[in-house]
Amino acid sequence: MAAAGAAPAPARDEDRAASLELTQMHIGPKGSIASPDGAKHIKFLSEVFGAKVLNVWPEDSLTAGKPIVHATLWVNNGVVYLFDASTFETGAKPHADGVSCAMALNIELDSPEEAKRVFAAAIAAGATEATELKLHFWQSEGSLFGAVRDPWGFRWTIDFESAEQRKKYGDSLAKQIAEARAAEAKPVGRD
Secondary structure, three states: OOOOOOOOOOOOOHHHHHHHHHOOOOOOOOEEEEEEHHHHHHHHHHHOOEEEEEEEEEOOOHHHHHOOOEEEEEEOOOOOOOEEHHHHOOOOOEEOOOOOOOEEEEEEOOHHHHHHHHHHHHHHOOOOOEEEEEOOOOOOOEEEEEEEEEOOEEEEEEEEOOHHHHHHHHHHHHHHHHHHHHHHHHOOOOO
């Protein structure tokens, strides 16, 4: 961070590249969804978000009605793990005092039309609206953000960022990266 009154460190090309890479990431959760009904949950995720099953264990869980010990799903360029809560004693519950989980699972979409389609598909498949899909005060014109709670209580945010929004975020992030690098390069104990 720049000293008080000093000009901020200029953003370098590599700072801009790092910010661009971060703003284009599609990040998925590292944790697993402990689902009350894994097979139905996978069907919901497939129908609404286009999830593809990469693997499931036991392999015949989806066809033989066996509990799912582990499933790996590919959702919008990210991995989601899921298992039937009945297979392990995890203490995991989708609801704790009305909150689905400490994190939301985010789906970043490429157009406002796609965001509207996915939001409507989620509602049609049994999700409930948690946050209206609309332009919110923190967004640039053309962006959309909303959230749904799936039938098992998990919160999914549905997001489309306009080019202007991505640029604003990228410029801000590039500045923060430049300031952090400048602070790292400064010897400790010197002004």
